[in-house]
Amino acid sequence: MTGTPHLIDDCFLHDKGRMRHDDVVALITSRLGPVVGISSVRLDNLSGRLLAEGVEAPRNVPLHDNSAVDGYAFAHGDYAADNTMTIGPRIAAGDRPPAPLAGGAAARIFTGAVMPPNADTVAMQEDCTVSDDGMSVTIPAGLRPGANRRLAGEDVKAGDRLLVPGQRLRPQDIAALASLGKSEIGVFDKLRVAIVSTGNELVEPGSVAVLNEGQVFDTNRHMLAALCRDLPVATTDLGILEDDEAAISAALSKAAADHNVILTTGGASRGEEDHIVRTIDRLGKRHLWQIAIKPGRPMSFGQIGDCVFLGLPGNPVAAFVCFLLYCCPALRLLGGGTYREPRRYALPAGFAIKSKKPDRREFQRGWLETDDKGNTVVQKYPRDGSGLISGLRSAGGLIELGEDIRAVKPGDPVNYIPFSEFGITTG
Ligand SMILES: Nc1nc2c(c(=O)[nH]1)N[C@H]1C(S)=C(S)[C@@H](COP(=O)(O)OP(=O)(O)OC[C@H]3O[C@@H](n4cnc5c(N)ncnc54)[C@H](O)[C@@H]3O)O[C@H]1N2
Ligand code: MOO
Numbered sequence: 001m002t003g004t005p006h007l008i009d010d011c012f013l014h015d016k017g018r019m020r021h022d023d024v025v026a027l028i029t030s031r032l033g034p035v036v037g038i039s040s041v042r043l044d045n046l047s048g049r050l051l052a053e054g055v056e057a058p059r060n061v062p063l064h065d066n067s068a069v070d071g072y073a074f075a076h077g078d079y080a081a082d083n084t085m086t087i088g089p090r091i092a093a094g095d096r097p098p099a100p101l102a103g104g105a106a107a108r109i110f111t112g113a114v115m116p117p118n119a120d121t122v123a124m125q126e127d128c129t130v131s132d133d134g135m136s137v138t139i140p141a142g143l144r145p146g147a148n149r150r151l152a153g154e155d156v157k158a159g160d161r162l163l164v165p166g167q168r169l170r171p172q173d174i175a176a177l178a179s180l181g182k183s184e185i186g187v188f189d190k191l192r193v194a195i196v197s198t199g200n201e202l203v204e205p206g207s208v209a210v211l212n213e214g215q216v217f218d219t220n221r222h223m224l225a226a227l228c229r230d231l232p233v234a235t236t237d238l239g240i241l242e243d244d245e246a247a248i249s250a251a252l253s254k255a256a257a258d259h260n261v262i263l264t265t266g267g268a269s270r271g272e273e274d275h276i277v278r279t280i281d282r283l284g285k286r287h288l289w290q291i292a293i294k295p296g297r298p299m300s301f302g303q304i305g306d307c308v309f310l311g312l313p314g315n316p317v318a319a320f321v322c323f324l325l326y327c328c329p330a331l332r333l334l335g336g337g338t339y340r341e342p343r344r345y346a347l348p349a350g351f352a353i354k355s356k357k358p359d360r361r362e363f364q365r366g367w368l369e370t371d372d373k374g375n376t377v378v379q380k381y382p383r384d385g386s387g388l389i390s391g392l393r394s395a396g397g398l399i400e401l402g403e404d405i406r407a408v409k410p411g412d413p414v415n416y417i418p419f420s421e422f423g424i425t426t427g
Helices: 021-031 171-179 220-228 245-257 276-283 316-334 389-394
Strands: 038-042 071-074 084-091 105-109 121-124 136-138 161-163 184-188 191-198 233-241 261-265 285-289 300-304 307-312 345-348 361-370 376-380 397-401 413-418
Touching: 021 316, 071 084, 161 171, 191 220, 191 245, 191 316, 220 233, 220 261, 220 316, 233 245, 245 261, 245 276, 245 300, 245 307, 261 316, 276 285, 276 300, 276 307, 307 316, 316 361, 316 389, 345 376, 361 389
Parallel strands: 084 105, 191 233, 191 261, 261 307
Antiparallel strands: 038 184, 071 105, 071 121, 084 136, 285 300, 300 307, 345 413, 361 376, 361 397, 397 413
């Protein structure tokens, strides 16, 4: 039973009156900073974590000049006319730094072994001929000075600034830390994020064999948890909440007490069954609601005490797109990370849009294709519905159509943002 229908308070609101995408990003990036502590974490648990301290190289890597190949090390100045040299000491990787070579001698050397101080060039063993008595080696002609030698400090010089606070540690950064001899380092603690879906129609996948009419399986909670897995956050699954203001209110205030962030989906717009925004207004503060974008217009931001509230729309595509555009930067900044605007690639459209509403920014689902002339073009998923997970699955990224665009012709440049810009790897 519903009461007399009411006109919503901004039913004539044009997208001009909604906050623009760039302003929302500016607000998030200018206001949010770390809300988590710092702990020292060992190398084997550092992947994907956000660095809390800068790292400078205490010494050169590699520490000494060393050989890049198995072969014979010699001083290029001694390169004999017949290219035959006496075989000197044998130096393997891990051996103590060798003594200088005698004039006209070549050391038998192995990959990674320290070069004798007066040797600067290494001939590969496959190119050399050793005499029958094993006393001398003929080196191929034409080796340039310094061939096959790796210089001390050629990877990293002592004092080089390698890593900066806020940086997300990738496998190659962990390699760099290990190469400096670091076994642990200070990183920001994981942000505690609670995820909840709201809606009477939602059913947990696996809990029933067949859906009743009007029911849908809860997709968003699982999609959001998977999106969070690529971020340095620890998630709590709060399950599905019914459209009941008291239940939503109780669950959100409890979650706010021991989480840094609450992520909800659904109930974000203005139907009388949409309780999320009203609940935030009552429990805390709502800072932003309604953005001039598609999909994702009813995205809301707020806080309950010290807990940040990010309210995503219920339509799965809108929830996914808003997560990338707004939750990713917010979670990263709150967790101690830095923000980088996703890179846009202006490429010709392989599609047409006859008419697009002005004053709002659209984020369509798309992918790159090669046209019959061999040019890379952006293709758009043909249907726009905000419930079509198929569009997200077909896509490799988002097509960004700015507020001023009113139509797109094939060949017009459009901005393409690959999903990898948000940390989602290709399938
Ligand atoms: N009068 C208005 N109606 C709507 C507006 C509006 O501004 N005024 N906005 C529309 C837009 S845009 C969107 S997006 C949706 C978002 O609304 P809600 O956040 O309130 O979402 P719901 O109404 O709860 O659900 C929308 C749609 O998505 C399905 N859904 C919800 N949660 C899940 C989930 N966890 N997994 C899978 N599917 C989910 C739900 O069943 C609905 O079909 O509102 C428009 N309406
Ligand atoms: O955000 Mo809604 O999905 O635009 O329809």
